Amino acid sequence: MKAFITRRKSLLVAASAVLALSLSACGGGGSSTTPPVASASFDAGTTMEKLNKAQKITIGTKFDQPLFGQKGLDGKPVGFDVEMGKAIAAKLGIPADKIEWVETVSQNRESFIEQGRVDLVIATYTINDARKEKVAFAGPYYEAGQALLVNKDDNSITKPEDVKGKKVCSVTGSTPAKTIAEKYGAEVVPAATYTACLEPLRNKQVVAVTTDNVILAGYVDKEPDAFKLASDQTFTKEPYGIGLKKDDTVFRGWINDQLEGFAKDGTYKKAWEATAGKVIKTTPELPAINRY
Amino acid sequence: MDAVIASLPQYWDGFLRTLYLSVISGIIALIVGTILAAMRVSPVAALRGFSTFYVEVARNTPLTIIFFFAAIVLPRLGVKFEQFEVAAIIALSSYTAAFIAEAVRSGVNSVPVGQAEAARSIGMTFIQVLGFIVLPQAVRTVIPPLINILIALVKNSSVAGAFFVLELFGYGRQLSNDYGDQVLWILLGVAFFYLLITVPLGLLAHFVERKVAIAR
Numbered sequence: 001m002k003a004f005i006t007r008r009k010s011l012l013v014a015a016s017a018v019l020a021l022s023l024s025a026c027g028g029g030g031s032s033t034t035p036p037v038a039s040a041s042f043d044a045g046t047t048m049e050k051l052n053k054a055q056k057i058t059i060g061t062k063f064d065q066p067l068f069g070q071k072g073l074d075g076k077p078v079g080f081d082v083e084m085g086k087a088i089a090a091k092l093g094i095p096a097d098k099i100e101w102v103e104t105v106s107q108n109r110e111s112f113i114e115q116g117r118v119d120l121v122i123a124t125y126t127i128n129d130a131r132k133e134k135v136a137f138a139g140p141y142y143e144a145g146q147a148l149l150v151n152k153d154d155n156s157i158t159k160p161e162d163v164k165g166k167k168v169c170s171v172t173g174s175t176p177a178k179t180i181a182e183k184y185g186a187e188v189v190p191a192a193t194y195t196a197c198l199e200p201l202r203n204k205q206v207v208a209v210t211t212d213n214v215i216l217a218g219y220v221d222k223e224p225d226a227f228k229l230a231s232d233q234t235f236t237k238e239p240y241g242i243g244l245k246k247d248d249t250v251f252r253g254w255i256n257d258q259l260e261g262f263a264k265d266g267t268y269k270k271a272w273e274a275t276a277g278k279v280i281k282t283t284p285e286l287p288a289i290n291r292y
Numbered sequence: 293m294d295a296v297i298a299s300l301p302q303y304w305d306g307f308l309r310t311l312y313l314s315v316i317s318g319i320i321a322l323i324v325g326t327i328l329a330a331m332r333v334s335p336v337a338a339l340r341g342f343s344t345f346y347v348e349v350a351r352n353t354p355l356t357i358i359f360f361f362a363a364i365v366l367p368r369l370g371v372k373f374e375q376f377e378v379a380a381i382i383a384l385s386s387y388t389a390a391f392i393a394e395a396v397r398s399g400v401n402s403v404p405v406g407q408a409e410a411a412r413s414i415g416m417t418f419i420q421v422l423g424f425i426v427l428p429q430a431v432r433t434v435i436p437p438l439i440n441i442l443i444a445l446v447k448n449s450s451v452a453g454a455f456f457v458l459e460l461f462g463y464g465r466q467l468s469n470d471y472g473d474q475v476l477w478i479l480l481g482v483a484f485f486y487l488l489i490t491v492p493l494g495l496l497a498h499f500v501e502r503k504v505a506i507a508r
Contacts, residue, residue, distance in 0.1 A: 172453075172462060173469030189376065190462055192454045200456065203367040205376075 060104030060118035066218035083271035121243035137241030138255035145234025147213035169197035232282040295471040296481040306463035317384035325392025350390035380452035399430030439497035
């Protein structure tokens, strides 16, 4: 435990040094978002030490979520979640090309962690109590939330109050559909999927599409000339966490330390600007870490 | 089961919308279908050609694709409507009309050709022959297949649930989202409300068939 504390201290020193460096180098603007690999040493028996020794980490992410985790033409996923994964791997002393990326979808994230098929899951993974019974969450590292997607030339809608009494498309029976109807008085046009909402929006049969800003930002990324987010602000909060084995408290605490470090040394901002920041221009603050 | 009872208001709303879609589309389809059948047996080649083309295209295209055209392609071409129900009615009636046309045509063909010839010989026009002599006889033989088509129409209206119309099936999906643990009951409830429309239709078919059956 003593070694652990001193390591944390030395990390703090390192972090402030990096901060000072980045401040002095302000305006330089590096193109690479991947942080340098740290030469780290860890306490014996910890997951960090095991991964560092193996020089290999398996991270589950989405392969189909633009801006967060999307598989590119070279077979490697790109996005904000992926950048977070690379940054954590770098702190473990593992270079980005040693990371094995595994596709996790919403239905298999818990089981992949429980079976040990992945070391971490960073996949637009909302923290909730039901999931906490099966896995542990480091973070949150980002707070997503409900937002509105509108036509690019429509400046009349900037906040949810603006859609009162107007037609808004969302998935039948989904939570965002209920929120926009019950809290903001919109007339919900029910669709089977969110992509099905895009055509009515294009045809101006509805004024907006509503769901998580992350999903909507993906549509803007694909068609920046057709759509935009009504606002960078969200009107609900969905904390995204990094999923790992339920009983691995040491690893969880360590990742939380790293996340706070990323916020301080600018890694977080850089990762955001290179990925999701292309659509959601306002760089978010790292939410308060929940150490439970 | 309690989920179904708790959701009765939604079921009722969905039921009324399904009924509304079916009745309006059914009436339009019957009218358009009969006109198409008349064109199909008319002496004008262009009308026959058009009708044949329409029927073959409409009944051989999956309904979902017709819905897609009505709900999404038409608005892009400038045909705007306030409610998505309009798109559903356009899609359902244009699809069903093709089947009705075929049923009515087969009924017309079942009327002995001598009937039409006799009518022509006393100077009736084509419209008169069809309206007074052939169709009244044809209708009796086509009532059972027509009701079959209408039953199919009621069930086909569930496709509208995927195209922004909150009818029975749309509510079924919404409710299964709300009561994830009772999906089976929710869907059985949906099926029950469909049966509430289709079973009486089937009984009606049986009754009418016995009533108007004629010995040939």
